[in-house]
Structures are given as structure tokens and as C-alpha cells.
Amino acid sequence: MARKSSSPTQSASPTPLTTLLKINPLPYLAFSIPLHSPVWHLVERLYALPSPPAPRKRTQPMQVLCVGLPRTGTESLQQALLHLGYDHTYHGWDIVYDDEVHSPGWAGRRKGAVITAAEFDELLGHSVAVTDAAASVFAAEMIAAYPEAKVVLNMRRDLDAWETSLDKTLVHANESWGFWIASWLDRECFWAWHVYERFLWPLLFRAGDGDMKRAIRGNARWVQREHCNMIRGLVHKDRLLEWYIEDGWEPLCKFLDKPVPKVEFPHANAAKSGWKTREEQCNKRWVERALGNLILLGLGLVVSIVVARMYLF
Template identity: 75%
Template structure:
């Protein structure tokens, strides 16, 4: 579990940085393996969600899987597919901002991540096979969706391609690899280095799962950073991970089932591949680092971080009151 690194633009003083590092080092230096029993204990006790949402069932066939890596127009592609009638199109934001379950489905994605990378099938259901994630397992999380982009599709690309053999596959990419890498640093790395987000993850159950699923499992393991250090992973691994990911998809998916598509290509090749008429509107461009992503960060602060620090204030207030009462009546 890597120590989140403070962004260079932060106003936090050097003294406060050193103090935080000293106080939190017992936690941040643990580097626990992701199938360590301590994580299972925390997941099922302290951070167990009080009202987990029901498991979903497939309500319509999976039709489109967009397996491109993060920051390759995944949310723009989601909006385009929704406009073409693919409702619902599942995006990575749905993992923690699900309309019906909030972050309630995040534990399910953690379970699948453990099964993929740790070969962990603890609590497996009838008929589950080691190393194989079935359509039924995916359906429990996104059975209401007919298309999927972003985290779920890129992290579990090979498994989804096998689980839904009738679905068409879009390999979404960006031509400017330098711009793609800069976008990763401004978003994924920035979130990974947020002290506020990391501290809040220990103080709020939903925030714990948001950090747990994305900052310990999905993005770090996708970019080969088992220690959770996304800055180092993006700098050293992003390009070859992207290259090998694309080659894997080309090797797995028959040509007639695959579209290699760049965000700059817009509607025409996408609609031709899907057999849809080209809409008479501009192709959507959303979730830029300074636009949609920033709005999601603000939503995170409102939803989790502020609530977590309110919990911290209430905790310290309760402790102070308890100490005052104890000193008055017991000493």
C-alpha cells in the first residue's frame, strides 16, 4: 500500500508534510498483499457497507465492449453509445457512483480483481472455476447494461471478451500518446497522490471502497504497480502496458468483431461498425482533466471527504468531552 504523495501544487507546509508522513508511516509502510487476511477483516467488519445493493441479473444481451485504457475517451464514448440507443452503457464512474447502489457494487469488483490477479475464489459460488470470470459474475454487477467502457472493460478486457462472445469490441485509443500520458498524470496520478482522499478513505465506509477498488486494485494492477505508486507506474509502464494491451486485444478478437477506433475519428467509423445511422450532432467530448474529471473530484469531496472529516471532528470532540468528564469525576 503506497504512501500517497503530496501534489507539488499543494499549499500544505513542509512541516505538516513531514508530520503527516511520520504519524502515518506505520500504516503506509505496511505494503500488505491484496489477499492478506487483514484486508478481508477490514472489508467485512469495519468497512462493511450497511445496505449492500442486490445482485443484478442480465436484462438484455451485452452488445458492445469498449476495452481501451483510461483517458482514451471512455466517457465520451459512453455518451456516444447512449446517444445511439445503448442504454445503459456502463462506465468506470458507475463502480463508485452507481445510481441505485452508490459505491455498493465496489466490493463485487474487488472480488473479481482478486480472482483475476490473486486467483482468489474464497466464497465462490456453485460452478465457479479458478481463474475464470463468467458472464454470470459480471452480470451481478452490470447486468442492466448492454455496453461497457472504461475501468471494467479495460481491466477485465480478456475476461469480458470471452464471457460475451456475441458482443462487438471497440479498442478505443488516442493518437497522441504524449497527451494521453499527460492526461493520466493529471487525473489518475493526481487522485492517487491525494492525502485528503487517502485519509478520508479510513474515516468513511463508501470512501474506503472508492479508494480500495481504484487505488489498490484496478488502476495500480492494470499499470503493474502492486505497491500502489501510480506516479512511478505511469512514468515507467504506461506506454508498454498500452502497447501490450492493444496487442492482446488484437490477438483475442476476430477482425470482423473488432473496431480499432481513435477518439479523433468521431461518429462515422463507430456507427458503420455498429450498424447505426450517424447522428446529426457533434460527437461528445466530456471528462476532460479540467472539466468532467474536476467535477467528479468536487463530487467526491462533497460526498465522502467532507463527511469523513466531519466524522473525524466528531470523534475528537467526543474524546475531548470524555477526557474532561473523566478528569472531573474520576480524579
């Protein structure tokens, strides 16, 4: 019998956690190392970018925070806000595709700590709106840091479809051996994996062991419920819009005091199309470069062995 679609206020029982910040490099490895361990600090130093970008500075006030969870129309919202003139609107893809690689900065932000607007501005200073990963994981911190910004709580009505979308995207990425291996062979890829698979998504969905599939199946609905309730408790109703992707332009434009565009509302990043395109971009940007590094590493090893045999044996 088919499962009934659930409203965003329904929840499932949470999966018990051991230690929230113990994340496995892959979900099914038998060991875990706490992220605050000196081991990870050493690894982060080894993979530090040779020329890190300068911290950004705010050029315009932050105006809109779209704090809904991933796969709730976040990229569609980004495209809509850009169309309405909110340039730049920061999305989770910016963390990994930004021309200036600021992803290590997100690993340095600790959820639950007091993060000032100036600290967020080092990463978001060029943006007047933000959606997706950063806005959902650091929703409470951003709401406190930018008290004048309007807040959009983007949600999905069909939670069955939402879970399926999470499974086809976040879980798929989490279970990618190719992505994980490439993360050890390319600095930028390392930080993309490190930020998303060891920090952002495990923190959001309470994946204490790094297993996103189990966390999403066990925790996604109650995380959604608690997240929405938290936002409602933090933001005055006059400053908050609860919005579903099906609502389209009108409530969004009314809330933002913008005229309704005479174009169809954007629908971006579908699991079968937009996400697949992004994966192909990842392969081209990181995996191919990682393979090149692996070949060079192999050649270096062969040369070292040959030289050692010539002079030591």
C-alpha cells in the first residue's frame, strides 16, 4: 500500500546518536575520528590551499535569508531572487563552484557558536541573499547576525517526494567512492567533501557516523519539523514568509515588495537533470584532475623505487 504524503509538521522517531561530531571518512568504515581531533587539524593543514582568497567585505546589506532545508526548491529560489534583482544570491553550489575557493572558511564556522555578521561577511560579503546549505545549517546564527534581513522558510508539502529527492542527491553523493577517493587526491575536492560530507549535512541530519542514508531515513522528518519550529520561534511573523515551491511568484514578490515577473517561476536542480549536470561538472573539475595527480603520484613512486634500487642495492 502506498505511503501517504505527510505535512512538514509530522515527524519520524530520531535515530539514536553516539557522538554528533564523530564522522567516518566513508559511512561504512569501521573507525571514526572526532572532527575536533588534532588528526583532522593536521589533515586540514596538509590540504590547505596554497593561495587562499582574501576575506570578503560586505558591499550591500544582507536582505533575504532563505533558511529551508536542502531539496526544498533552494536553487529555484536562488534563480528567482536573482531575477528579482538580488545579486548575488548565495547558494550551496557557491561553496564548491565559487571562482574563489572559500570552502575552508565554512569548515571553520562552528554551528551553535556565536558567529558575527563580520565573520559571515568574510564568506558572504558579496551577497544580498542566501539559500540552501549555509542558510539552513546556520539558520539560527544568520538570523541573529542579520536582524534586518527578511526570512523565507522554504518547504516541501510532499515529504515522501522530499525524502526521495534527498536519497537521489545527498545520499548518492555521500556513497560515491569516486568522489571520496578524489577528495584525497585534489585539494579543492578535499574541501568540498570535507565541508559537505563531514560538516554540513551530517550536522543538519544528525548523521553521527557519517551514514547519510540511515540519517535521512531515520531523522529527516523530525529534523524538518524541529527546524521549521525553530525558525518560527526565532523570527517575528511580519519578517517571515512560509513558502512552498508550488506557491510561485506571488507570495514571494508580495513579501519582498517586488512586482510579479511575467515569466514562469524557475524550476532548477531537479534530481534527474540539474543535479546530474552538477555531478558531471564535479567529475570534470575534480575527478579528472585527481586522476592526473594519481598518475603523477604513481610515476613518482616508480621513479623513487628505480633510483633506490640503483643506489641502495
